[in-house]
Amino acid sequence: MDVLVVDHPLAQSRLTAMRDARTDSAAFRAALHELTTMLVYEAARSLEIERFTVETPVAPTEGTRLANPPLLVPVLRAGLGMADSALALLPESSMGFVGLARDEHTFEPRAYMESLPADLADRPVFVLDPMLATGGSLEHCCRLLADRGCTDIVVLCVLAAPAGIDRLDRSGLPLRLVTASIDEGLNDKAFIVPGLGDAGDRQFGGMPRF
Ligand SMILES: O=P(O)(O)OC[C@H]1O[C@H](OP(=O)(O)OP(=O)(O)O)[C@H](O)[C@@H]1O
Numbered sequence: 712m713d714v715l716v717v718d719h720p721l722a723q724s725r726l727t728a729m730r731d732a733r734t735d736s737a738a739f740r741a742a743l744h745e746l747t748t749m750l751v752y753e754a755a756r757s758l759e760i761e762r763f764t765v766e767t768p769v770a771p772t773e774g775t776r777l778a779n780p781p782l783l784v785p786v787l788r789a790g791l792g793m794a795d796s797a798l799a800l801l802p803e804s805s806m807g808f809v810g811l812a813r814d815e816h817t818f819e820p821r822a823y824m825e826s827l828p829a830d831l832a833d834r835p836v837f838v839l840d841p842m843l844a845t846g847g848s849l850e851h852c853c854r855l856l857a858d859r860g861c862t863d864i865v866v867l868c869v870l871a872a873p874a875g876i877d878r879l880d881r882s883g884l885p886l887r888l889v890t891a892s893i894d895e896g897l898n899d900k901a902f903i904v905p906g907l908g909d910a911g912d913r914q915f916g917g918m919p920r921f
Pocket residue numbers: 786787788789790811812813814818820840841842843844845846847848849875901909910911912
């Protein structure tokens with residue numbers, strides 16, 4: 712599986728703000744919005760373009776536009792914090808939604824929402840979820856997409872654990888990963904170490920469980 716770590720200093724400074732336990736929800740969401748812009752910018756490098764003629768005030772010249780804007784799929788809840796900034800950069804895109812909550816004991820994802828187009832053949836998809844931990848949630852989401860015929864999936868994460876990367880790699884699904892960091896590992900509650908805590912709770916509130 713192709714993995715890109717976005718190690719730009721501006722991306723790493725937003726990641727540092729998100730990791731810092733003193734960062735409040737508003738500042739955490741702001742850092743996630745800005746970091747998502749950078750992840751989408753890098754992920755979009757490989758999108759197909761088409762050329763067309765545009766008239767400047769002076770002369771005609773060749774212009775560029777996306778040939779096939781990707782479907783954006785935030786994984787609820789935590790991926791919701793990436794949705795607005797991804798759509799701002801890709802205004803021609805449409806959006807689907809997948810709702811998953813990881814069981815605290817088994818760490819298996821429980822699906823509670825699925826709102827996706829029936830046919831995703833010939834359509835690139837950007838999946839938005841800040842956290843790739845065991846990989847169970849993102850594997851589940853990407854299987855939903857592949858079951859609809861999708862053959863071009865990019866997963867955009869803030870943090871990825873090696874176990875989650877291995878799991879996606881072994882899944883055989885047609886995907887690439889763009890992340891701001893590959894962290895050390897997982898603790899006994901399957902939270903990413905050093906990580907940033909629970910990305911959903913840090914954005915929207917909830918009880919600390921890590
Ligand atoms: O790789 P995994 O081990 O599956 O863990 C990662 C998942 O856990 C988090 O969601 P969570 O289940 O906490 O739901 P939330 O977004 O509602 O907080 C995160 O946003 C991922 O979806």
